[in-house]
Each structure stands twice: as structure tokens, then as C-alpha cells.
Amino acid sequence: MSDQQLTCEELVEIVTEYLEGGLSDAERERFEEHVVVCSGCANYLDQIRMTIELAGRVTIDDLMEETKIELLAAFRDWRRE
């Protein structure tokens, strides 16, 4: 039973794991109980879902050459960190 309530900050940290099905049953229930009562986090979850859905439709051909270069550079820098 999920007596310890999740905070908004904690929800933001684990939203990706939630959407990928990576949370335990208890964590998932805490997450969902928070979304029920917190309209801000409910909106945030909807926005993340929408972002994933829209980004999932983008193909490499949809990107401008300049964007491709920026993204590749960003990933290269990220791997170096």
C-alpha cells in the first residue's frame, strides 16, 4: 500500500521509467495516485506523452540538415561528458 506520497519533483524524475513500464507495482501506484490529485502533474504527463507521440513520427528525412548537425553534435558532446 502506497502510504508515502510522491512529490511533483519525484514524479518528474521517474516519468520516463513510468512510461517505459520500468516502475515496480508500488511505485507505479504511487505515481498514478499523485497524478489523480495533481492537475499540474497530470498536464505534465499528457505533455510528455504527446511529445513522445509526435517525436515518434519524425523520420530522418523530416529533419533539416542544420538540425541533423546540431543533434549529432549534441549527442557527441553528451557522450563525452
Added chain:
Amino acid sequence: MIAWKFLAPGAIGPFSRVTWPTPTEGVPGLWLEAQVHPCASGVHACEASDLPFWLHAELWEVELEGPVVRTGRKVVAPRGRLVRRIDAWDRGAMHDFCGDCKTRVEEYAVQSDEAAAYVADLADDVEDCHAAAAGDDASRAAEAASGSVLRNAERIAQSRFLVARLGLDGGD
């Protein structure tokens, strides 16, 4: 087994985003089927005692079939279908629920300053008609006033209010 399910407007699962087939002319909606993995997959619903934790726009009576697993504040089954919408769960009922929570929070406020801090939150919840927030704030106020026993008692009071106000069969 008969259980209860809160859905977003349009009979949409608030977390799964699945649109449930709705009943037509008194005939239950089509069965939804899913492999059961208690919190991640399966057809989720709840018993009357857990209604206050899942408040949303629409309330439906659900028929569950197959081995039903109780996990945390949910029940999960391999099959489920909507039997009827609880029309009594409307804006008026939400408002009354908020008001009922507010009345108890005013009692908790007498017991502690920490609980008293929730009185203003409840006033906002009533004004916004945000039933889920009212239930949550009231349970926090109860805990602030007298610990987890009163918090659990507050949730029980909320459940009883819903069962009585909506004319539900408490079942559990």
C-alpha cells in the same frame, strides 16, 4: 465480480488512454482483455473502499471476469466490461464530496495548527470542484491532526460518503 472504474471524459482510461466500449441500450460494453500483471497491465478497477483514491470525471460499474487479483488500491482481472455509468457522479456530487471533506477538515483544524493550514486548500478545492484534490487534502489534514489512523479513517469516511451519495452497493 462487480467493481468500479473512474474514467476520463469519453470513457477513456486516465492512465492507459484506452477508450472503453460503452454499454448501449442496457447491454454492457464489449469485453476488454489484457494479460494480468497487477499494476502494469490487466483490466484495472477498484472496490468501493478505494474509490476516493481514483476520482475522475466519469464513474462506471465494471464487470470483471477471470481470476481477480487485489493489489494495493486496485483490483486487476484479465477481462472487464462497462456495465453502466453512474450518472449520480456529476458536478453536484463532486461539489458535495468536496464540501463533506471540508467539514471534516474544519474539525481537524481545531486539533492542530498544521491541520488548520489545509482549511484554505479545501476552500479552493470546493471552489474548483476538484474532488480528488479535496480527498487528498483532507487525508493529509487528518494525518497532520492525529497521524495515520485518522488519515485512514478519513479515507473510509470519504468512501462511505460516495457509496451513500451515489447509491452504490458497497460490496466490500
